[in-house]
Amino acid sequence: MHIMEGFLPAGHALAWTAISAPFVVTGAVRLKRILVERPELRLTFGAAGAFAFVLSALKLPSVTGSCSHPTGTGLGALAVGPAATTIIGTVVLLFQALLLAHGGLTTLGANVFSMAVAGPWIAWGVWKAAGKVGLGPSVAVFLAAMLGDLGTYVVTSAQLALAFPDAASGFAGAFAKFAGIFAVTQIPLAVAEGLLTVVVMNALNQRALVAEVRA
Amino acid sequence: MIRTDRLAAASRWKDKSLSEKAVTALGLMGLALALPPFPGALAVLVAASLLAWRSGVGPADWLALLAPPAAFIATGTVALAVEIDAAGLHLAADGGRAGLAVALRALAAVAALLLLAATTPTPALIGGLRRLGLAPELAEVALAIYRFIFILQDTAQTMHAVQAARLGTVGWRRRIRSAGLLAASLLPRALDRAHRQEIGLAARGFDGSLRTLSAHRPVSVWGLARAAILLVSIAGLGLAW
Numbered sequence: 001m002h003i004m005e006g007f008l009p010a011g012h013a014l015a016w017t018a019i020s021a022p023f024v025v026t027g028a029v030r031l032k033r034i035l036v037e038r039p040e041l042r043l044t045f046g047a048a049g050a051f052a053f054v055l056s057a058l059k060l061p062s063v064t065g066s067c068s069h070p071t072g073t074g075l076g077a078l079a080v081g082p083a084a085t086t087i088i089g090t091v092v093l094l095f096q097a098l099l100l101a102h103g104g105l106t107t108l109g110a111n112v113f114s115m116a117v118a119g120p121w122i123a124w125g126v127w128k129a130a131g132k133v134g135l136g137p138s139v140a141v142f143l144a145a146m147l148g149d150l151g152t153y154v155v156t157s158a159q160l161a162l163a164f165p166d167a168a169s170g171f172a173g174a175f176a177k178f179a180g181i182f183a184v185t186q187i188p189l190a191v192a193e194g195l196l197t198v199v200v201m202n203a204l205n206q207r208a209l210v211a212e213v214r215a
Numbered sequence: 216m217i218r219t220d221r222l223a224a225a226s227r228w229k230d231k232s233l234s235e236k237a238v239t240a241l242g243l244m245g246l247a248l249a250l251p252p253f254p255g256a257l258a259v260l261v262a263a264s265l266l267a268w269r270s271g272v273g274p275a276d277w278l279a280l281l282a283p284p285a286a287f288i289a290t291g292t293v294a295l296a297v298e299i300d301a302a303g304l305h306l307a308a309d310g311g312r313a314g315l316a317v318a319l320r321a322l323a324a325v326a327a328l329l330l331l332a333a334t335t336p337t338p339a340l341i342g343g344l345r346r347l348g349l350a351p352e353l354a355e356v357a358l359a360i361y362r363f364i365f366i367l368q369d370t371a372q373t374m375h376a377v378q379a380a381r382l383g384t385v386g387w388r389r390r391i392r393s394a395g396l397l398a399a400s401l402l403p404r405a406l407d408r409a410h411r412q413e414i415g416l417a418a419r420g421f422d423g424s425l426r427t428l429s430a431h432r433p434v435s436v437w438g439l440a441r442a443a444i445l446l447v448s449i450a451g452l453g454l455a456w
Contacts, residue, residue, distance in 0.1 A: 004287050006324020007317065010248045028353055035352040040413040040421065042352070046359020047367075047409035051402050053360065054367045075398075091357050095364065098332045098340065099217045101284045101325055105241075106248065160291065164317070167308060168300035177294045177304075192391060199395025204402065 001071075001156045001182060002111050005097065005104025012163045017109030023117045027087035045088065052076060052092045070193040071152055073119030074145025075200055078127055082120035089116030114155040123148025141201045146194030153186040154179065216365070218280060219332045228270040228334040230430070233343045235438040239266065240331035242446040246453065247323035252316040255453030256323035262449060263326035270334045280333065284325045292318040337361050342429055351424060358427075367405055371397060 008016070035042060055072045076085035090112050096102040103111045123144040130140035157179040166173035223229065228236060240263075247259040267277050295314030298307045307313065331340075338358060345354040374397050378384060383393035413421075 002287070004284050004291065004321050004325060005328045006244070006247055006321035007288065007291060013248075028350065031356070032350050032352045035356070039424075040417065042355050042359055043409040043412050043416075044406065045356045046363050047405035049356065049360035050363030050367045051398075051405045053364050054371050054401065055398055057368070057371075070394075088360075091360055094357075095337070095361065097328065098337055099219050099364075101219070101280060101329055101332065102287075104324065104328055106244065106324065160294070164295055166298055168298050173299040174294075176299060177297060178291075181290065181294050195391050196395045196398070199392055200399045200402075203396060203399030 001114070001153050001186060002093075002096070002103035003107040003114075003156060003159065005101065005107060007104075008107050008110060008159070008163050010106070012159075013106040013109065015109075016107075016113055016159065020109045020112040020117060023086050024090050024112060027083055027090070030083060031087050048080065049088045049091050052088055053095055056092065056096065070189075070196055071115055071119060071149050073115055073152055074123040074141075074148035074193065075197050077120035077123040077148060078141060078144060078197070078201060079204070082124040085120040086112075086116045089120070110156075110159050114152050114159065118155045119148045119152035122151035138198050138202065142194040142198050145197035146190045149190040149193045150186070153182060153190070157182060217368075218276065219329070220337065222272055222276060222280075222333040223336045226270050226272070226334045229336065230432060231334070232432045232434040232438065233335060233339055234434045235442060236331060236335055237343065238439060239442040239445065240327050240334075242442065243327035243330065243449070244324050246446060246449050247320055247327060250450065250453030251456070252319040252323075254456050255449065256316075256320045258449045258452055259323040260319070260326050262445060263323070263330045267326075267330050267333060270330075272333050276333075277329075280329050281322070281326065285322060288318050288321045288325070291321075338427075339429070355424070363405065363409070366408065367401060370404060371401055374400060 031045070035045075052072050055075070056069050073085065073089070076089065080088070090108075093103055093108060093111050093116060094105075097104050097108060126147045127140050127144035130143050135143070157175055160178045161171050161174035164174055165171050166177065169176075243259045243263055247256050250256065250259075264277060268274065272280075292311075292314045295317055296307055296311035297304055338361065341349075341354050341357050341361070344357075345351065375384075375393075378393040378397065382389070384390050
């Protein structure tokens with residue numbers, strides 16, 4: 001759920017850029033260190049990033065008659081970890097802005113925070129917690145991807161509500177408005193993304209690919 | 216092929232200095248955010264559209280580029296045009312004017328972004344970021360992602376067509392399963408392709424950097440001056456109105 005170019009006031013755009021910057025810089029420093037030690041991994045990261053971009057263009061059935069696309073935050077967090085997902089997600093969001101005008105440059109910080117920081121870490125946390133309470137792998141993957149997607153949508157709604165508080169009911173009313181409007185597509189989409197991620201993870205595990213990707 | 220990338224590759228401004236295009240497009244974007252939406256953002260929208268037309272983007276292509284972001288902006292604007300209070304949900308006291316102002320500002324900023332994207336191939340933009348201090352390793356990863364996108368997109372489209380031909384897209388359940396299997400088949404192919412390219416590079420003495428040639432495009436002082444005149448004129452119009 002991208003915030004479009006120019007939608008946020010300048011102050012909010014700058015603030016979200018500042019909040020996201022430490023996560024992106026930490027991820028970039030880590031990625032740089034890995035690439036200095038193993039330069040040949042440039043192409044693997046390139047393939048993983050392009051895969052994330054193409055995945056985000058996959059059409060998923062959402063509410064009746066409409067389609068939407070997965071965020072890939074859950075799959076990314078489970079396959080390569082939340083920190084690596086942050087930096088790959090940032091590059092993918094930049095390309096989505098430049099190639100598809102989906103998102104934007106001024107709203108990149110806000111979108112990075114919701115889709116490349118909050119979503120992956122929520123998915124990762126849910127997956128770990130589900131493992132600890134003894135849920136089966138498929139249920140854990142489904143919950144992680146679904147709640148990661150929902151977390152992205154809740155954070156985006158909060159970002160918009162902070163920028164545009166309701167004249168009568170303030171932040172809470174604005175949050176209810178944004179969350180309510182986007183819930184029509186985002187809740188079915190989150191369920192669809194959870195199911196999709198289970199299918200992908202099962203297929204990857206059958207091919208022993210998750211271990212290879214993490215390595 | 217992605218429309219913006221095709222237009223950028225064929226643009227009359229392709230060989231223009233990146234600095235001139237960036238000053239123009241990012242300056243317009245800044246004005247869209249900073250000026251009052253009427254007439255500031257409206258002037259930015261008109262200026263970006265005229266410049267895009269001058270650079271070789273036809274009206275049909277320009278509208279096709281603007282339409283998807285405009286639809287997303289419209290969805291967000293609905294929330295700004297209504298209020299919630301004890302009486303329930305109703306039209307905002309200002310009649311939705313604040314929402315329209317945000318929509319106009321966002322559409323103008325999107326037009327400025329598209330002006331840059333439709334006149335500058337992405338590798339040139341990454342090259343510009345590299346000159347501004349982006350680490351070479353990260354720039355190379357970004358370029359690798361860009362190059363893989365088109366290969367994987369073609370592969371994904373072919374796989375989707377095959378699934379559709381086998382009725383894999385009929386019904387909600389099959390569509391989820393097909394999308395999942397497509398993603399699961401695409402990732403190993405992507406990694407396998409990357410691995411084969413790594414072997415190919417290693418065989419050619421890969422030392423850690425992927426150097427490519429890029430054309431030298433000198434900055435035109437007159438071009439920068441024209442951009443500055445345009446930006447100052449729009450700023451003047453927006454503030455004087």
